[in-house]
Amino acid sequence: MKLTSEQRVTLHGFNNLTKTLSFNMYDICYTKTKEEREAYLEYxxxxxxxxxxxxxxxxxTDIIGAHVLNIAQQDYVPQGASVTFLVSEGPIVEVPTESYDESPGPLPESVVMQLDKSHITVHTYPEYHPDEGISTFRADIDVSTCGEISPLKALNYLIHSFDTDIMTLDYRVRGFTRDINGHKLxxxxxxxxxxxxxxDKVKEMYDMIDVNVYQENIFHTKCKLRQFDLNNYLFGYTKDKLGPGEEKKITERLTTEMDEIFYGKNTSRGSINTD
Incomplete structure (x- = not known):
């Protein structure tokens, strides 16, 4: 049911629906030596x-119109960081009709909405392959709101905030709210x-897969960069510095790593195992 300013359902009390966006991104790099790996992780x-x-x-929080109640942040040793925002209802104004449109959000311009009992978190996970060849940086962000707006309006900004090879996106609406007649929504x-x-310009850059369970209000999208330029995955040098055969070998390792993350399974002889 799509609500507009002309056809707004009058609710019984506060909008109790919980809407959660989980934004998961990966940045992948080839680190040939321990020194390169340590330098990449430090960067x-x-x-x-x-x-x-x-x-x-x-x-x-500015995009979704939240009011920050509390911030906790931590840099970990040897790597990684976490930040958590506890947010609540922001200044209340008339809800813009575009908040219900399936369209990208701002980069960023404030969209002021009614929110309560909400939080935003980010955790980072730098890691590397045991033989030093591949280093992978992962960041997980959760934007969970109660109220009018979908946190998907913050997705456009999040995508532009990270250097992303692969994205895994999940959106779910939980719970229910009631109209004035007691009918559940x-x-x-x-x-x-x-x-x-x-x-559209971002979608053109990625291969994308959807897995949606509409009756449960669960939506899932995976994205992997289409264009592969080896120079973007070497840390501190370019492919013209590689020896004979190295370029092909490194390209195969990197593309295998990206395929394994994208498809969520280990590969066999460098190809996707769909068994």
Whole structure:
């Protein structure tokens, strides 16, 4: 059911629906030696330290119109960081009709909404393959809101805030709210795919897969970069510095790593095992 300013369902009390966006991204790098791996992880740890992540989450709260109640942040040793925002109802104004549109959100412009009992979190996970060849940085962000707006309006900004090879996106609406006659509403806006909240220029860059369970209000989208330029995955040098045969070998290792993450399973002889 799509609600507009002309056809707004009058609710019995506060909108109790909980809407959660889980944004999971991966950045992959080839690190040939221990020194390269340590340098890459040090770079990632600085690039996405808790202060930087806090600024990203602050922009997200501006987009969804939340009021920050409390912030907790932590940089871990040897790598990684976490930030949690506890947020509540922001300034209440008339809800813009575009908040119900399946379209990308701002980058960022404030969208002021009614929210309560909500939180935004980010955790980072730098890791590497035992033989030093592949290093992978993962960030998980959850935006959970109660109220009018879908946190999907923050997705466009999140995508542009990270250097992303692979994205896994989940959106779910939980619980129910009631209209004035006591009729339960299990979702308060139309949605056919998370992809509709991603700009066309971004979608052109990725191969995308949807798995949606409409009757349960569960939506899932996976994205993997289409174009592969080896220079973007070497840390501190370019492919012209590689020896004979190295370029092919490294390309195969990187693309295998990306396929394994994208398809969620280990590969056999470098190809996707669909058994």
């Amino acid at each position: 990632i740890d600085e690039q996405y330290n808790s202060d930087r992540l806090k600024r990203i989450l602050q922009a997200v 299990f979702i308060d806006h139309d949605i056919t795919s998370i992809q509709n909240y991603i700009p």
